[in-house]
Amino acid sequence: MRTAVLVCDHLPAAEGLCCDLAAGLAEVVAQVVPRLCRQPRQMAAPLRAAAPQRLVLGLCAPVQDVAEMQAQARAAGLDALGVEVVLLEGAGARAPLLLAAAVARARAFAGSTPAQAKLYLSAQLSRRSLLRLSLPVYGAAPSIDPERCAAEAGCQACVQVCPQGALAWEDGRVRYDKARCEPCGLCVTACPRGAITNPAATPAQLEAQVRTLLDPARGTLWPRGLVFTCQQAPPALAAWHPGWLPVALPCVAMAPPAWLLAPLLLGAGAVGVLPCAEGCRRGQEERIAARVAYSQAFLQALGAPAERVSLCAALDRPPPAGEAPLPLVAPFAAGATARVLAALAARYGAPADLVLEHAASPLGVIEVRQAACTGCGRCALSCPTGALVFAQQAQGVTLSFDATLCVACGQCLPRCPEAGAIALRRRTDLGRLAQGRQVVYREATARCQACGAAIAPQAMLRRLAALLGPELxxxxxxxxxxCPDCRPLASPAGLHRSGEKA
Amino acid sequence: MATCEAGELARLRQALYRVFATALLPPVAERLQALQEASQAFGGLACFAFYGAWQRLASGLQAPPPAAVLAEAYEGLFAASGAPCPLQASAYLAVPGEATGRLLAELLHRYAQLGLAPTAGSSADHAAVQLEAMAFLCQREAQAWEERDVAAARQALAEEAAFLGPYLLSWLPLWARRVQAAAGEGFYGRVAAAAEAFVIHEGDYLQLVQRQGAQHAHGSARL
Incomplete structure (x- = not known):
């Protein structure tokens, strides 16, 4: 995929950077552009000449005129939401690696739809022209794939995490208010089905970037640590040890524990999480701290150094050495958590029955109380990942549970009509993960004495009898x-004739 | 940072609505000629998110297929009995029949309030008629800005939002996806993609300007 890398001439050794990059990466056209950060118009000629399919900008400062930069990209036939901007001020020896990772990330961009562009516009009244509008700037906004969304089954996982109230559940559909959304990505990683996509922050892009940053064949800078940062708060790289490499997210609060731990399997010596310096603007400090705390607790339980994942790591010191990367498929994809945790456990030789109870556990275990459950199956119908499965067989009903699929979203809990019938334990249980699907509830089905058809689980009928009481x-x-078909035949006069109230 | 005047923007939006309305009428030679000229007349659209889709349409208009070929495609996609992508909003309603009558009555009432009426033989819920209505509202907005009448401009913006949301945004993206599935990268696939991108952008724009207007009403320095 032909990719243009334009580097601002204010960066030290910009020319050498471009030469190295073009020599080291296939189909990359790298060029130094004068005053690129201040004058995005300077992009026009190189883009016309290169006719790229993807674009990476290596800058010394944030783009001053984003609207112009995006317009230039569009005029060159590019999707402006797929342009990768890398701030290289203070990057030093990291610059080639950061640019190569940005190229990988840009190439993993899968395009955006019209609905995924969020418009930012400022309008000001003026005496001369009455109303002047700034040229529009666009950011990437999430969109929901209705085919994959489980809202119809009652899932509200995204609604529950949105800090701006931009998502609302109505009649089995999730309504998205783009104007209210300040894309943070929390909904993207909270969705148990991966139905929400932010085109500029996909798991595939993250994986491409991280794999490049940790590629043993690339560069001599070792050991390496990754630092998740917020896109809106560019880090002061000059103050960091060159072994620390930034990975910007829309908000670090979107990173689930699997994202914090997976890089350790890909060769990182440590992973840092760096929220905005003035505090999380979306008020997610607790969530961020809890996820880091879980990651540390899990590492500790495995017998690994807990500080391999840390909040605000000591970035002025070198990261610890990492271990050889493991062949891990799609470690940042929705549903990869169990695989990542199991791979880490295997690496550190953790006991097969290790159990970690933690409020931020990304995996859960559903417990069913046989005495309270009536076997209605509503919990399974609402389970967005298929961790709970309800089956009706000749002998009875069963509820089975697969711990590898349970993301502790808790969507099943409010659907259960019986008090105390199911409980969610926020627990990482390696034994349960290894077991796979297990039957957790079994109940015989009552059969019609006339035709033999299934009526309902015995437990449900007992519950019904208890609700009706001795009078009925x-x-x-x-x-x-x-069964409903035979009841009128068995009692032709109908239920009301028996002297009971309906 | 570059800026533009709201009045100029309203004129541009009006013109774009008219282009899309024209593209969704049966393709006769003079309409194609007008579209071809229009596609070359627009400058500065690269600052909008819908530019990519627009550019693909404009490049297709540089050398459009013969009118007869397009007429056949138009008939097959939109007009023939059982066509996969009818151009009437009522075809995309969840409950056709009774709801269709209500929609048509609502639209006719709206048009009448604006002093408009669909030309004879045009259905009130036809995409081209709805796009023309939006063009008319944009024209009123532009005129208000030009006459420095902020209240009238705000009123026009509110009317645009009130029309676009329920009557175009509610079904045009669905229509566009059907057309793109059926026509791919052909002429009407490009028309549909560009119209979808433009209409979605319009929804975002109007929502944002309305919201900023509300902030202004509460004492902010912005409109």
């Missing part, structure tokens, strides 16, 4: 003996 015991008995 005969009704309860009738319901348990005959």
């Amino acid at each position: 015991a005969a009704t309860a008995a009738l319901l348990g003996k005959y």
